[in-house]
């Protein structure tokens with residue numbers, strides 16, 4: 092999609108999108124024009140907010156008020172933040188370019204983006220101490236950082252007229268779209284997060300298998316580590332029926348691809364993580380060739396279902412006979428596979 096007729100500020104925004112997002116830049120730029128700029132700005136605003144959340148060098152007395160008031164910076168043309176050490180700090184240092192383009196969006200789009208930014212910033216402050224206790228709190232944290240993104244995106248889809256109003260109204264399904272992606276990320280990023288002193292695996296689950304979360308990094312505890320991992324993968328799998336129901340309502344092809352590609356990448360990653368000790372020694376990634384093949388299939392509901400069923404069946408057939416969660420995993424896989 093050409094940007095030659097666009098403002099220099101908007102061109103810079105797409106530069107930042109491509110610089111800060113491996114997994115979302117391509118699918119955002121493939122969206123129909125009516126949605127593309129709004130979703131690009133939505134991404135950059137939330138990436139800036141998340142960069143503040145992730146930056147452990149920002150003192151709490153600065154971070155808490157900044158997260159809670161972040162959405163108001165969208166109305167301050169000259170506001171920027173120069174004190175981040177994060178990899179994506181450019182979106183904070185040049186936030187004035189992003190907010191300039193934000194204020195040019197249709198008022199309805201601005202309202203959605205500002206509302207989600209406000210709620211996400213508030214929610215992030217609840218979890219700044221860096222750990223999650225109950226499974227309910229795990230769902231709450233993932234709601235704040237990803238479920239709200241799904242809810243905001245769904246409101247943008249309906250507001251653009253490209254999708255039916257039910258898509259923007261059914262917040263439960265939109266929330267599940269985000270939870271499936273975020274839970275998969277948290278499961279995959281165990282070692283990276285532990286090394287940064289961040290504990291996103293819920294204590295209600297890991298405390299069944301260890302005294303502290305970092306115990307799983309010790310090869311002597313491999314059996315316990317894999318039992319906990321499989322328990323969490325099973326938890327994430329419960330969102331798949333909601334994801335398929337959400338996808339069945341999407342009619343616009345560019346919106347479908349945009350929603351489907353991150354979801355099929357996530358089920359592929361989740362299957363690679365299941366019962367895989369590699370999660371505790373590095374970051375498990377799906378092979379490039381497999382990712383390309385999945386993207387080709389992810390352009391129709393039948394294709395997405397085929398991919399979800401394929402990887403769910405793979406997990407079902409790799410359940411260790413000694414795994415503590417095996418009955419729940421088997422039941423959850425059958426619920427996905429009975430073509431609900």
Ligand SMILES: O=C(O)CO[C@@H](C(=O)O)[C@@H](OCCCCCc1ccc2ccccc2c1)C(=O)NCCCCCc1ccc2ccccc2c1
Pocket residue numbers: 115119130133134135137138141145236237238240241242244268269272273276349350353
């Ligand atoms: O710092 C990193 O590199 C990773 O950060 C993770 C973290 O800190 O936990 C974490 O940060 C979360 C807070 C910032 C979310 C920013 C975001 C992401 C994708 C978008 C897609 C379109 C529009 C706006 C978007 C906004 C992260 O990036 N996790 C990846 C999963 C986020 C899922 C967002 C999401 C939710 C529902 C969706 C539904 C349909 C299509 C895309 C969707 C995308």
Ligand SMILES: [Mg+2]
Pocket residue numbers: 141142145
């Ligand atoms: Mg982050």
Ligand SMILES: [Mg+2]
Pocket residue numbers: 141144145236
């Ligand atoms: Mg974060």
